[in-house]
Amino acid sequence: MRTRNLRKNKNFKYLVAIAIILVLLGIPSYIWTKRNVTTLAGRYNSPMSPVILIPGSSASANRFDDLVKTVNRTYGEHHSLLKMTVHTNNKITYSGRIRSNDERPFIVVGFENNKDGYSNIKKQAAWFNIAFNQLKKRYRFNNFNAFGHSNGGLIWTLFFEKYFDDSTITVNQMLTVGTPYNFEEKNTSNRTQMLNDLVKSRDKIPEDLTYYSIAGTKLYTDDGIVPLGSVDAGKYVYEGHIKHYTLITLTGSKAQHSDMIDSNQFITIFHQYIVGNGINNPGRNKPNKKVPKPQQ
């Protein structure tokens, strides 16, 4: 009785249309779900694309507080800041937090043991990996930008070579400031053990990375601490392997190793390449998907 009434209803065809549309959309989505869950293994389509920052040696996770403030003020943006400190016992402490609708938050990862030296940097890279996995698990982002100050750049490089798995997550751009790929060595023909190691395993670095390396100079040769030649040695690691490798030389006032991140020139470069605002950087919005290598 009721169904007959319904059939007489001239809107019956609209109801049928709704059902048909749903079924038509349902079949491909069923196939997609099955494929997505099994192969993409949880690449979450998070809109978030953080900037992850690593400070140099003897600096804490608070190192970039002013940088974030300056960027927010200069460009009228509102990036939130999360700071993590990895302790020597692998425990992580947090301060600050990511605002829930922030698509480009800043995440600083510092270390309790923030000493200089190859052996310490290796440890720090391992600690960073712990922090990175935590972040990945918690926020499920699928791409990010990297920033490293001084030894922070070495930690990034080691991390990419030893720990990073680019099948599930993409690093878009990296920017480093005064990263001493050859420590205090001016002459690139004298390669340190670390540089040799970094060059040797450079194949593991993700190939679609775009990397900007900033070197500061005060008197043509160094930024007061790191020699130009040592920063320039990064080319042996990156050049010819990644998509783009650019070396930028910064001079003038505030070109000193530790002051550089306060300089206006640096802020401009940092914002342009690492933060972006959707206007300078339209490519950021394109779907960023990669089919992972089949799992063994």
Place this chain on the structure above:
Amino acid sequence: MKVQFKNKLEERLVKTTLKIQHLLIYRIIQRTLLLIFPFALFGSFIKIIQTVVIGREGFLTDIFPNLNNDFVYRQIDNITNGLYNMSLGWVSVIAIFGAAKYTAKYYNRDDQIAGLVGISSYLIADYSYSKVQPISFHPGMLGMRGLLFAIVLGMFIGWLFKKFSRPAPKLQSNQVPTSVLERAFISWKPLILSLIIAMIFSTFINVTYYSEAPGNFINSLATEYTSHNDWTQLLKTLLFSLYTIIMSFLGWSGTYSALGVEKMDVLSTVNLNYALEKHTAWNAPNPFTSASLYHGFATYGGTGCVLGLIIAILIVARDKDFQTVARWAMVPSIFNISSGVMTGIPVLFNVIFLIPFILAPLANMLMAALAITLHLMPPSVYPVPIGTPGPLIAFIATNGSWQALGFSVLAIVISTCIYIPFVKMAVKVKILDNLGLEEGEA
């Protein structure tokens, strides 16, 4: 035409609604909503193309092979952006024009100027002090989110015109220019006053927008606060859903969005990690997250299960207007874009629909919670592309669980059944209202 009531309750509800509808404020709201309806409807179709077809991480882009980021894709993107931003994207501006105009007209003031002052005021209030572009506005407030604010501010401006200007002389076609000029100066005072008040709002909005204080607080509560007790979880999800639904009813927006993904809360992330490890959604540690209850079962057709309303209208409403709106809004609604129905019926601010608007999602969520508790279906844990049709969300988010699909169909039936009596009442209200209008009551 004679209207008969089934029982006392229905009669009382219909009478109360009628009384409210006769209020001046309500009349203005209703006319304003009808004014924005065509824009909202057009915009909702564009929105489908934008988010579902070409959007980043959109439903169809995910499911079908990617449209590449080539020239054609870019052009479609640009065109739809323009069309959307200037239709559904700025309905609040249209709304304030309507609200100010109708209010001023009611008091026999210069309604055209009032409407235009309304637009200026709203744009001033929404002006963003950007350092990147010379002229820019907070886009969120121009769209549906700003609707309540726009209507209130519009009525306030209309009221200012009543308070600070005298009735505008009727413009005759053969009138001399001097009286036209006089007419302009009549509205001088409320014009300045409105713009100054808008400027105060603007400063206030810019300060709070940047700190995003209130929304942020609620959002962080929703995403950061966690509890390991299932029942507190259930309560929390229900509360935030209720908040979202009520806010949407007022044209605002709540914690959970019907379209698009908010960042996953901690509990959902735990669920997803569990599911990826165990390769199943069954027995996920947090069964009552917003994803498994609200997004999976309470957003069919957009906030408030309006797909149920549309189906209910198609089945029972004999009213021509309702039917036309329902037919047109059907397609966007499948993709959870509800602005057409919200403004066309209208559902927004409509007392009679407030009850099912809250009741239907709540009933569906409780049904889903019960089914999950009884292990009849797994909770939704996997991410779902943006703009996935409401009834398919649970299905996709459980990795194609047929039980979940079954309960989704049941949820549609439940929400339709809840809406049916209210649709019947709404039709009666409309008939009585029209009768009243013909008799010259209002």
